[in-house]
Amino acid sequence: MRQQCPQCGSYELAKVGQNDKFLKWGGGGALVLFALGFVAPGFWIIIPLWMFGSLAVYMSHPLLECKECGRQWDPRKRPVETKS
Structure with missing residues (x-):
């Protein structure tokens, strides 16, 4: 995935x-x-x-960075869902 x-x-x-x-x-x-x-x-x-x-x-333990928006995050941690 x-x-x-x-x-x-x-x-x-x-x-x-x-x-x-x-x-x-x-x-x-x-x-x-x-x-x-x-x-x-x-x-x-x-x-x-x-x-x-x-x-x-x-x-x-590298971070991932989005090439489009530039956001960095740790791929081993679960993303926190936010309500918009």
């Missing part, structure tokens, strides 16, 4: 990554681990693991 845009009903969809979340979680976590690395040097090892882990999570 093909998915369609919940807003305009178009079937013209594209997968897009969640780069903004990757930058927030990956970069923020790396900065925290970097700061903790001065207290306990073992945290230096975790920084690359954190970056690759957050990259893998966000690249493996």
